[in-house]
Amino acid sequence: MSQDVYDADERGFFGDFGGRFMPEALVAALDELDVAWREAMADPAFVAEFEAILLDYAGTPSLLYHAERLSAQVGARILLKREDLNHTGAHKIRNVLGQALLTRRMGKTRVIAETGAGQHGVASATAAAYFGLDCTVYMGAVDTRRQALNVARMQLLGATVIPVESGSATLKDAINEALRDWVASVDHTAYLFGTAAGPHPFPSMVRDFCRGIGDESRAQCLEQYGRLPDAVAACVGGGSNAIGMFTAFLHDESVAIYGFEPGGDGIETGRHAATIHAGQSGVLHGARTFVLQDEDGQTKESHSISAGLDYPGVGPQHAHLARTGRATYLPVTDAEAMEAMALLSRTEGIIPAIESAHALSGALRVAAELAQTKGPEATIIVNLSGRGDKDMGTAIEHFGLGGPAGEAR
Amino acid sequence: MSVGPAFDKARGEGRAALVGYLPAGFPDLPGSVDAMRAMVAAGCDVIEVGLPYSDPVMDGPTIQAAAQQALEAGIRTTDVLRTVEAVAATGVPTVVMTYWNPVERYGVARFAADLASAGGAGLITPDLTPDSGAEWIAAADQHDLDKVFLVAPSSTPERIAMTTRNCRGFVYATAVMGVTGARSTTSDLAGPLVARTKATTDLPVGVGLGVSNGDQAAEIAAFADGVIVGSAFVRTLLDHAGDRRAGLRALEALTQDLAEGVRR
Numbered sequence: 001m002s003q004d005v006y007d008a009d010e011r012g013f014f015g016d017f018g019g020r021f022m023p024e025a026l027v028a029a030l031d032e033l034d035v036a037w038r039e040a041m042a043d044p045a046f047v048a049e050f051e052a053i054l055l056d057y058a059g060t061p062s063l064l065y066h067a068e069r070l071s072a073q074v075g076a077r078i079l080l081k082r083e084d085l086n087h088t089g090a091h092k093i094r095n096v097l098g099q100a101l102l103t104r105r106m107g108k109t110r111v112i113a114e115t116g117a118g119q120h121g122v123a124s125a126t127a128a129a130y131f132g133l134d135c136t137v138y139m140g141a142v143d144t145r146r147q148a149l150n151v152a153r154m155q156l157l158g159a160t161v162i163p164v165e166s167g168s169a170t171l172k173d174a175i176n177e178a179l180r181d182w183v184a185s186v187d188h189t190a191y192l193f194g195t196a197a198g199p200h201p202f203p204s205m206v207r208d209f210c211r212g213i214g215d216e217s218r219a220q221c222l223e224q225y226g227r228l229p230d231a232v233a234a235c236v237g238g239g240s241n242a243i244g245m246f247t248a249f250l251h252d253e254s255v256a257i258y259g260f261e262p263g264g265d266g267i268e269t270g271r272h273a274a275t276i277h278a279g280q281s282g283v284l285h286g287a288r289t290f291v292l293q294d295e296d297g298q299t300k301e302s303h304s305i306s307a308g309l310d311y312p313g314v315g316p317q318h319a320h321l322a323r324t325g326r327a328t329y330l331p332v333t334d335a336e337a338m339e340a341m342a343l344l345s346r347t348e349g350i351i352p353a354i355e356s357a358h359a360l361s362g363a364l365r366v367a368a369e370l371a372q373t374k375g376p377e378a379t380i381i382v383n384l385s386g387r388g389d390k391d392m393g394t395a396i397e398h399f400g401l402g403g404p405a406g407e408a409r
Numbered sequence: 410m411s412v413g414p415a416f417d418k419a420r421g422e423g424r425a426a427l428v429g430y431l432p433a434g435f436p437d438l439p440g441s442v443d444a445m446r447a448m449v450a451a452g453c454d455v456i457e458v459g460l461p462y463s464d465p466v467m468d469g470p471t472i473q474a475a476a477q478q479a480l481e482a483g484i485r486t487t488d489v490l491r492t493v494e495a496v497a498a499t500g501v502p503t504v505v506m507t508y509w510n511p512v513e514r515y516g517v518a519r520f521a522a523d524l525a526s527a528g529g530a531g532l533i534t535p536d537l538t539p540d541s542g543a544e545w546i547a548a549a550d551q552h553d554l555d556k557v558f559l560v561a562p563s564s565t566p567e568r569i570a571m572t573t574r575n576c577r578g579f580v581y582a583t584a585v586m587g588v589t590g591a592r593s594t595t596s597d598l599a600g601p602l603v604a605r606t607k608a609t610t611d612l613p614v615g616v617g618l619g620v621s622n623g624d625q626a627a628e629i630a631a632f633a634d635g636v637i638v639g640s641a642f643v644r645t646l647l648d649h650a651g652d653r654r655a656g657l658r659a660l661e662a663l664t665q666d667l668a669e670g671v672r673r
Contacts, residue, residue: 021509021536023467025561025586027568166473167463179466184587186563283510284464286536296486297514299463 006250006317006326012200012287014320020199022286026179029186034201036106041208046105050098050209057130058086058093060212064220064381069347074364075371076378079229081217083241083385084352090386091213091241092123096192098209100127103190110134110189114178116143116171116237117308117355118150119386120194125159127192135159138177140170143307150390168301171311175285195238196315199286203243203315210244217381218248225379230370231256233363234383235355236329237273237309239318241385246327256328259318260362262304263331273302274331275314276322284313290322305334305394306354308386332358338398340364341388353386354394360384410530411555412502412578415454416613416634425630425671427452428615429664430506430639432459433492434484435475436646440653442495444646444660449499451661452668456496457533457639460489460507467508467535469590471640475647486515490527497528504555504578506533512545521548531555531578538568539575546575557581560606562598573610579635580606580614589618590640603633622663626670636671 012018020030040046054060063082071078083091096113103111111133115121121137128135137154141163144151154161167173175198182191196206214232221229232249234242236259249255264272272278275290282291284299292300292312302312321327332340337354340361345351352360363382370378388395396402419426429448435441445456461476461484468476489505497503505524512520512532524532531554537545539558549556555578560569563586573580584599599616606614615635620626621644626636645663649656 019541020538021541022538023535023561023583024538024559024568024572025563025583027538027561028563028565166470167477172464176464176466180469180588183467184585186586280514283513283536285466291510293510293514295514297462297511298480299510 005324006321008200008204008317012204014317015323016281017289017319018200018203018287018316020286021283021288022199023183025183026186029182030199030201036102037201037205040102040105046101050101053097053101054094054212058097060086060094061216061220062086064217064224067348070344073347074367075376076367076380077376078363078367079221079379079381080384081213081245081381083213083383084350084356084387088123088126089389090119090123090353091210091244092120092194093126094212094244095206095209095240096120096123096127099190099192100131100133103133104131106190108188108190110185111192112136112138112178112181112189113192114138114171114174114194116140116174116310117306118143118147118154118390119308121159121161122150122153122157124192125154125157128159129157136181137161138164138174138181140168140174141165142169143171146393147307147390171307172299172313195240196243196317197238197285197287197289197313203287203317206240207243207247207317210240211247213241213244213383214246214248217245221379221381227379228252228255229379229381230374231258231366231380233258233260233359233366233380235309235359235385236261236276236314236318237311237355238313239315241383243315243317245383246321250326257321257326258362258366259327259329260332260358261329262306262309262358263333264303266333267331271303272331273304273310273312275312276318276329277331287316289316289319290314305337305398306358308353308355309358330362332361336361341395342399350384351388352384353388354391356383356385410497410502410528412455412504412530415502416579419454420613420634425633426454426613426615426635427626427668427671428455428457428635428637429453429642430457430459430637431642432461432472432476432479433489434461434479434482435643436478436650437482438484438488438492442492444657445496446499447657447661448642448664449496449501451664453501453664456501456503457506457637458489458493458496458503460486460505460511462508462511465508467588469588469640471643471647472589475643486511490523493524493529494527502530503528504531504533504557505529506535509534509537517544517548521552521554525552525554529554531557533557533581535559539572559583560602562586562602566605569606570609573606573612576610576612580610580612581637582606582614582616582633584616584618587618599629600632623666623670626667627673630671630673636667638667
């Protein structure tokens with residue numbers, strides 16, 4: 001493990017952020033996981049098996065695609081990292097295959113996971129099926145309703161989906177419930193954490209399992225265009241796809257790094273999930289990070305049209321990258337994301353997840369600025385972290401699709 | 410103020426201390442003060458005032474429901490400190506049980522100062538272990554407050570030693586691998602954990618998670634210095650949500666049963 005200014009120390013702190021604020025009952029399990037993960041990543045056989053599974057089963061490396069018609073609209077080269085083409089339709093499969101492989105190595109027989117939009121739940125159920133592990137997925141009751149298709153997919157894959165009614169009945173409450181399960185089952189159960197947040201070592205481990213996104217992008221860009229991009233962009237809820245993309249470029253000082261947060265109805269309305277932009281430092285789900293909270297430290301309910309971004313915290317490494325200024329985090333509203341979703345669908349024939357549409361919307365802004373200073377060679381890589389099938393219900397409602405006229409309003 | 414004398418007194422009487430928990434602001438602010446005073450009157454030796462929190466990872470559905478009700482009614486951290494003040498005025502040592510973020514948000518030094526001036530004895534921190542708690546340890550020491558950290562059946566001997574070294578007042582032993590909530594049988598993990606903990610410290614060891622009646626209290630009291638009860642008290646009030654007086658009577662009856670249990 002390299003120790004540099006952007007990485008965590010031995011105790012899992014990225015500067016002021018991260019660490020481990022967890023019940024003592026889970027400390028032994030987190031220590032065990034930390035040791036197992038470090039040993040596994042230092043074991044060439046484990047790494048080779050992980051890479052082979054990604055290659056043979058998950059369908060990576062994903063394409064780096066030049067979206068020419070979209071590029072023409074902004075006058076800069078927009079490259080899409082097509083994580084939506086991975087098996088199960090999102091970058092999430094990389095993380096869960098890594099964690100599930102580690103679970104098997106640790107001799108545990110059951111996995112639990114939390115999910116917001118359902119992508120991580122589907123990926124976890126898939127990995128569990130692949131490795132023959134029992135799987136339970138916790139999902140906010142609100143999210144089970146808006147992502148019913150993914151609930152069905154998880155069930156078909158053999159997972160038990162438990163709707164969580166407590167709190168705001170969304171992703172943060174699903175995490176609480178999964179942690180409660182884990183306290184009681186830690187001897188035989190691994191918690192497949194869905195994002196680069198939570199207590200140490202999850203932020204670092206999830207990042208390492210996702211970092212192929214950026215490593216591949218960097219190599220593909222060099223190979224296809226003979227140069228590094230001017231910028232990379234990704235959406236940030238908890239931030240697993242983003243940190244997976246960013247990690248390869250952290251030391252490429254010429255590459256600007258942008259994370260786009262869910263701005264919901266607009267920051268000024270208070271109905272958003274732009275944690276870095278509008279949160280304060282605090283402790284949530286085991287790590288010190290930026291948290292949407294009130295003046296008493298109670299977690300505020302977040303809002304995003306994308307269930308996958310609807311989280312009031314963020315991975316601690318993102319908090320650190322924001323504070324050091326290495327990455328820039330900006331909000332994108334629901335309306336802007338949906339506009340980008342429609343735009344990509346119609347210009348490129350690619351229906352992105354609403355999460356990814358946030359990244360795309362922000363990237364279009366950045367690309368237009370880059371084009372002004374660098375001309376048409378200006379290049380930005382956007383992580384298209386997932387496909388939009390799961391979000392069709394939201395799209396139908398938002399755009400008024402499926403009516404007799406057959407066109408969007 | 411410390412819980413130490415209360416445990417000493419119980420030890421002097423050849424019994425375990427009874428520690429009772431309720432969240433502040435449940436069923437409402439005056440109602441929680443009345444309930445905690447009733448628990449004092451009926452035999453609790455130490456009161457734990459819960460600070461309702463939006464993301465209580467260690468709590469089961471009963472306590473979470475009560476905390477949620479308190480939060481929805483607008484309970485603030487300052488209200489919790491007022492509750493402490495009212496309960497501590499009875500003379501029974503009163504500690505706060507809280508997740509960490511509300512303390513950090515209030516300001517660690519400010520929280521310690523205000524807790525001490527409210528007459529509070531200290532803090533139980535379910536999601537803050539001593540190795541992540543340097544700031545709290547310093548603030549607590551400065552204001553002469555108890556620091557109650559948790560040990561668990563999964564704790565290594567090294568971690569138990571590290572934890573007890575940083576505790577003051579008592580050590581909180583979680584009897585089960587699981588969250589709060591009344592259970593029909595006590596855990597067979599509690600005894601060995603208490604023994605392992607006692608091997609590292611002279612501090613009293615209280616056992617919590619799952620105790621709901623006098624018989625279970627008696628079982629735990631046979632090997633622990635304190636019996637900690639939470640969900641059963643909360644459940645009693647939830648069961649009498651429509652009748653405040655009946656709730657208080659039931660709470661007193663439960664406390665008496667538990668107080669009799671720790672004396673067997």
